[in-house]
Amino acid sequence: MCIYTYSRHEDEIDLCRLEMRSFFGCDTETTILESPLKLDPNRSPFIKERIDVIYEGESLKEIVTQVEGLKLSKTFKVLFIKHSDGYTSQKVGFEERRNIERKVGLRIQGKADLQNPDVLFGIIKVNERWIFGEYFEGEAVWFKHQQKPQNYSTALSTRVARAVVNIAAPNPVGVKVIDPCCGIGTVLIEALSMGIDIVGSDLNPLVLPGARKNIAFFGYDTEVTLRDIRFVEGKYDVAIIDMPYNLCSVLDEKEQLEMLQSARNFARKVVVLTIEEIDSLITKARFDIVDRCVAKKGTFMRQVIVCQ
Template sequence: MNNKEFIYTYIRHRDEHDLCRLEMRSFFGFDTSSNVLKSSIAIDPNRSPFMNERLEVLYAGEQLEEITKQVEQLDLGASTFKVVCLNTADLDATKKIGHPERRKIEREIGLRMNGEPDLDQPEMVFGVVTLDGKWYFGKLAISDNIWFHHQQKPHMYSTALSTRVARAVANIAVPHPEGVRAIDPCCGIGTVLVEALSMGINIVGRDINRRVVLGSRKNIAHFGLEGDVTTGPIAEVNDEYDVTIIDMPYNLFTHITADEQLEIIKEARRFTKKVVIVTIDTIDHMIEEAGFHIIDRCVAKKGTFSRQILICE
């Protein structure tokens, strides 16, 4: 039985609110409108473009003094450490703590710990946070915003998904990668592939356009990743996959017809039981006709431009 508890903090733009909540539901089975979430499920904060920190709770108490006493039990050996107070902003209904008070809290806890403090390059980082009148202390993991470094690719399309949306879509499709085989059969220049591969997701790519396949391969290699991207129509996919990601080609740029959109979804139904579709059009009727059912969805916005993210089984 897993008795661990994790506290996640989030940073997201207003337009990303619904997309973030769909990612939460995929990871944890529930969501929250808050910028803080508790779960027994461990997710690396580097995976999500919205997660800021993850605290693996070691100790909890009604008062800060309970934490300062409990940390004396920690044996860090020769490891250096630092303590970070996470209340730098309002966390749900808990108001932020000012800088001087946060530094005081960090010192109080650090002085009671058995180890060598190092504020610059510590070997271990711990966090402390107060939420809803209770205090929590534990191991802290802070997101490195890996997705940010994928924004500048050698090959780019103005219509491609942003790296943040692409990373969230990969997480929504494959929240728990172990044993899961995925495919992006309309991969374009590989925006989703880069994000998925960088998270260790077992995914292959494919596109009917030879030129964009070459661009996708170069983008993947540019970031030191390895992935299989082949050329050909979705109709020639023969293997079976646990999940398929389809960023539906846009009418405005590819002149794809409604019948061709339907055919893509029908072909996906042939080799997968689950598909995550990104579309600028409302295609609910096509999804039903292809034999899928929409089990969850959201709208990802960027200014006045919107995309629908649909989870179908």
């Protein structure tokens, strides 16, 4: 069993929960999720850390007793994990946290190293249970991608783009993905950074040099072509379509329907991002809506719609 802790802004809760459902098949209103699935915490822009459960008990004393059987040839460090639900929401003080870490660490048979340990362990209280396990901290990979050399005013934020990629391809092994309206390449970069097989295209020749430059800037590489979505060839497992909406890209319903119908021909699953109500067009394009959320940024809202 694994314990995941989450950090998300109030505006991101809906998007975060859709990502949870995509990964784990369930979600939670809290900042703690338990699952047998072992997921790299770097995948999600919302996951802070993962603890792989080794011992659990109703009291800290039980944990202290259990770790006495843990023998290590590597150096280690024990961390008390704070989270905003339950026990730690009661503002456990610094000295108490350090005391808990010492109590547990002193019972482990091995050499502690507080600076550069080979193994990190976490101790956390969840739903009246104490849990001890190996600890893995998430890295904000998406944050580095904010520094891309070319930007586009209507592009997705890197954080939203990463979540959308996870919603589109939660299990990416052997999955072919396409972003046929790739713009400046934000979605492509997030997918490529996770090792996902993705290609991009766009009908705007002005944005493609910037997309290619952004991708190369971070050391990634993929096909980015000048192409109208209506002329995409080949078959893909999933497409991510951010429907154009700025003043230079106003589409009427007929054009939006043509985009969705084209996607139906080359992708079995589509994740659509839109600021407009297009459920009827999705249905006309012979897709079923299987899940959805609203991604907010202040008063600006995008719908994220999962279709199959």
